[in-house]
Ligand SMILES: Nc1ncnc2c1ncn2[C@@H]1O[C@H](COP(=O)(O)OP(=O)(O)O)[C@@H](O)[C@H]1O
């Protein structure tokens with residue numbers, strides 16, 4: 001049973017279509033990354049799932065209940081983007097307040113709050129007023145409050161916003177640990193490198209539409225292009241490879257690294273076998289990958305420039321472009 | 323339940339966060355200290371009973387039950403032999419009355435043949451000003467006339483008071499007054515003028531009419547509401563009054579200063595202070611955090627509303643309760659009706675806060691919420707003033723007097739039907755405090771509310787609750803409808 005499921009999800013804010021029929025499925029135990037430019041509709045999607053915003057059309061389900069059911073929210077943790085905690089709370093008292101709203105028992109609160117704050121690294125300041133926290137501390141507190149009640153699903157909207165690189169690494173480690181414990185994590189981010197490092201599945205949202213979806217490996221695999229390197233001093237048999245039907249080209253001027261492109265239905269094996277038969281020693285063989293950033297940029301650049309510009313204007317009017 | 327308590331505690335934390343609340347509590351504490359600096363020194367019994375007896379020329383018809391007051395200046399009352407007895411005092415009250423003079427015959431007047439002075443009016447046996455007073459006391463009030471409060475202007479705020487002029491009893495009626503009726507009159511005067519139960523026994527030995535004497539035994543001494551006191555403030559530094567009855571001082575403080583002025587200020591401060599709560603809660607960046615928790619928006623908003631009320635309730639309980647306690651301790655007179663100001667203030671605030679919450683949800687702007695609520699408060703005050711004018715004009719209107727203008731009556735009727743019953747709430751409060759502090763004779767002189775009937779409690783609270791319910795329903799509806 002999927003944890004999150006949307007079908008043909010649409011949302012318009014007045015004349016602005018923030019989501020234009022989004023269909024996606026998130027399975028239990030995954031870290032799912034939703035990528036997209038500012039104003040793509042990522043936050044809107046999460047808000048619909050949590051019942052903060054009402055959908056215009058389509059279907060959205062969370063933990064097998066219609067999105068927005070109050071009872072289901074007890075099993076969900078949420079770190080909103082640009083959150084503002086009430087400054088009159090301390091980190092501890094805020095967690096205590098939210099814990100009560102989540103129905104966490106007094107004993108559990110007493111035990112879990114310091115532990116969770118310890119986990120995100122702000123336990124030392126937990127009794128200071130939030131007004132005195134730095135942005136990074138507030139973000140960590142935001143993550144802590146999303147974890148306190150041991151939720152099944154955790155929504156993190158730009159979780160590393162305002163956090164320094166060391167902190168980001170810690171947060172990534174935390175997400176990995178949470179996944180280990182069986183939590184499902186839904187992550188909104190525009191930081192592609194980060195998502196690539198941590199997510200099992202990725203979707204790219206472009207102006208309200210899902211343009212790519214798949215496992216991180218699937219998206220970044222460039223099917224049929226290999227990098228080949230032979231032992232020092234050996235020469236790559238370019239003509240023989242071409243005769244076998246591979247599209248080959250050297251990757252550096254010294255011609256120590258070669259790229260071999262496969263034809264349809266072709267495998268790399270015949271080339272490898274022929275190299276061995278020629279007495280050459282294979283030192284490097286890897287299927288060439290692209291980074292998520294490459295994929296993302298190709299998607300963005302693929303959009304018609306005119307459309308893009310008009311849409312940018314529309315989003316700016318909608319107030320979503322920060 | 324846990325969620326409710328959690329939001330109450332959160333509201334409380336929010337409330338005690340800024341310095342405003344400490345300023346407010348400081349103001350409360352200061353008020354309590356100032357009230358506590360008041361001293362009430364009872365006049366010595368001889369003097370006190372003499373002062374009380376001087377008020378006996380004021381008569382309340384219908385055996386003290388009427389709202390009208392009339393004056394009969396003919397008698398002089400003298401107190402002697404005051405001695406403590408039981409919980410009260412024993413004393414001798416001597417009434418020296420003016421005999422009723424029969425007007426000289428008409429023929430006599432015209433008969434000016436000789437220069438002899440015309441014969442003076444002759445006394446009518448068995449009729450005098452005291453018997454007339456007793457008859458007027460037992461009878462119905464007469465036509466109302468307006469009397470400048472004159473000498474009492476200071477205490478009265480210069481108000482004109484209406485007094486009744488009962489018809490002069492006939493000599494036959496006066497002669498027929500039995501002793502028992504005189505005794506009842508005297509006892510009633512102690513009750514209505516001093517708030518003191520008393521029994522009076524007429525003494526006839528060696529006392530000839532038109533002088534009357536009564537042995538009076540009172541229950542209750544200097545703690546009764548009509549006992550003259552010297553009232554000082556700022557720990558004796560300033561004298562507020564020398565011979566004013568204790569109840570009058572307390573009434574002026576409780577109804578005029580606290581209920582009239584203090585309550586208005588307190589409500590204004592509360593409205594300003596609480597206008598921020600709901601807009602802050604639903605501010606962008608804050609609201610998502612809360613409504614993503616497993617709590618509905620309607621309970622969230624309602625709990626928040628109750629949180630604001632609870633807070634104001636605690637502040638009023640502290641302030642009014644504190645004043646009540648020090649006032650009781652300082653004066654020895656424990657007036658429980660003063661405490662109704664705690665629920666009354668909370669309720670009045672509940673009305674205002676419902677408006678503040680609605681505007682806050684609609685605009686998300688605390689300043690707009692605050693100004694709109696203050697404007698609404700002003701509207702209620704204006705509607706209340708209009709109603710007060712109409713009510714008091716009606717209540718004190720004589721037979722030939724013109725009533726209030728028709729358009730005003732209509733306007734007041736409409737506004738006070740649509741709006742919460744703010745004015746009626748105030749009338750109820752004033753009447754309760756009046757009943758709790760003033761004697762029957764002082765009430766119509768000092769308390770305008772004493773001239774009115776109790777407004778219907780059911781309608782007052784019912785209509786106001788209905789108004790609150792409508793405001794909150796609209797607020798919840800608007801909150802549920804919005805995206806985030
Ligand atoms: N409450 C709102 N009212 C009107 N437009 C909105 C509202 N929230 C978001 N939008 C618009 O919807 C689009 C998607 O916004 P959002 O979901 O915040 O994007 P992202 O999170 O991907 O940056 C943007 O164009 C934004 O301006």
Ligand SMILES: [Mg+2]
Nearest residue numbers: 042043044081
């Ligand atoms: Mg966003």
